Amino acid sequence: MKKIYAFVLVVVLASSAFITGCKKDTTIAIDDPIDYLSIKKGKWNGLDSLTDSLFKNYGVRVFYEFNPRIIDPTTFYVPAQYEKARFYTKNVVERLWLEPLKKNFPKFLNDQKPVEFLILGTYVHFNSISSGLAAGAGLNGQFYRLGMGGADVLPATKASVRDHMNTLYHEHAHQLDQKFGRGYAYDRVSQGTYYQLNYLRKPDGTARSNTDAQNDGFFTPYGGFAPEEDFATTVESLIRYSKAQIQTIIARNPKLVTKYQMVYKFYLDKGIDLHQMHDILDQVASTLPL
Numbered sequence: 001m002k003k004i005y006a007f008v009l010v011v012v013l014a015s016s017a018f019i020t021g022c023k024k025d026t027t028i029a030i031d032d033p034i035d036y037l038s039i040k041k042g043k044w045n046g047l048d049s050l051t052d053s054l055f056k057n058y059g060v061r062v063f064y065e066f067n068p069r070i071i072d073p074t075t076f077y078v079p080a081q082y083e084k085a086r087f088y089t090k091n092v093v094e095r096l097w098l099e100p101l102k103k104n105f106p107k108f109l110n111d112q113k114p115v116e117f118l119i120l121g122t123y124v125h126f127n128s129i130s131s132g133l134a135a136g137a138g139l140n141g142q143f144y145r146l147g148m149g150g151a152d153v154l155p156a157t158k159a160s161v162r163d164h165m166n167t168l169y170h171e172h173a174h175q176l177d178q179k180f181g182r183g184y185a186y187d188r189v190s191q192g193t194y195y196q197l198n199y200l201r202k203p204d205g206t207a208r209s210n211t212d213a214q215n216d217g218f219f220t221p222y223g224g225f226a227p228e229e230d231f232a233t234t235v236e237s238l239i240r241y242s243k244a245q246i247q248t249i250i251a252r253n254p255k256l257v258t259k260y261q262m263v264y265k266f267y268l269d270k271g272i273d274l275h276q277m278h279d280i281l282d283q284v285a286s287t288l289p290l
Contacts, residue, residue: 029120034117040229054089058098058109062089064119080121080151086149088119091288093235097168100280107271112176118147143179146172164283166240169277175234176270177228186262187253188225190217195224205290217255246275 044052051062064085080088101109105244124147148168154160187241195208199221208221218224223233238246238260252258 008102018211021186024157045082045202047082047089050086050089050094054094054098058102058113059114060093060098060117062093062117062119064089066118077120077124077147077149078122080119084121084152084154085119086107087221091290092148092164092168093119093152095288096161096165096281100277100284101272104276104280105272108267112172112270114144114146114172114175116145118145119151120147121152123149127277143175146175158285158288158290161288161290163240163279165281165285167235168241170233170236173232176266180266182227182231182266183262185197186231186259189258189262190224190230193217193224194230195221196226199225211252214249214252214256217253217259219249219256219259221287227285230259231263234259235267235274237265239278242278243275 018091032068047064055061063084064080066079079085097111107270122151146168148164148171150164154164155262156206199213200208202212208224213219213221213224216224218230219231220233221235237249241249246260250260264274
C-alpha cells in the first residue's frame, strides 16, 4: 500500500509541475490600452486654441486629431484634414450647434450635451473605404461622446452646413433614445409595418420616396427601417422642416401625428422646442460668413 501511495504522489507532483509549466508557456501579454484621444501636447495651432475656447465656454471637448481608428476588422474611420476640421469646428460645432443652444435652450445644452465631440474626415465605413451607402453618418453609441463624419466632403456653403445640422440632431437623437428610451408606446405605433432592409424599394421594385413613406406613417423611407431610426428621423424632420411643413406632412397619416406629438413633447420636456430650433438654425445659417 505504501508503494501505491508513493507512486500516486509522484504522479500528482509530476502533473502539477507540467500544468504549472503550461501556464507559464501560454501566458498572453496584454498591451496597455491606447488613448486615441489624448489631449495634444506641444505647440498649439489656431484650431487647438479654438477647441480649447469651446471647452471653456461650453464644456465640450472637440477632437480632430487621432490615429485612424479600427473598430473591428471591417469597421473604421479616419480623422479630418486640418482645414476641413477648422471649418467644421467654427461653423458647425460653434456657430450652429453650441452657440444657439446656449443662447436659446441652456438647460437642454447643460443636461444633454456630449462632453466630447469627435470630428471624422470620413464617414464610419463598413467593409471598405469606398463603401458608399454602407457608411454611418456618425458615432452615437456613447452618452458622453458624439462623433460626426464627412467633414472632408462637407461643402463650404450655407445650405450644406444647415443641412448637416439635420443629421447632427439625428445622431444626437440616438443618444437620447438610448439614454432615456423612446418608450414602448412609440414602438407600437407602427409595429409590424416596418420595411426593415427593404426601406429603399417598394414591393414593385421602384424607389420609395418620402411621400410614399409618409403615406405609410414614416417621415422618411429610412425611418421605416426600424423603430430606432423611426425616432431619429422624426427628430431630423422637425429640424429640417418648418412647423407649417410638418403639419402638412403629418396630415398624410394619423401615425405621423402620434409620433410627432410624442417626439415633440419628449424634447420639450428636456428643455428644447424643436420648431423654434429649426427657425433659429435657418436664421443663423443665413448669416454665416460663407
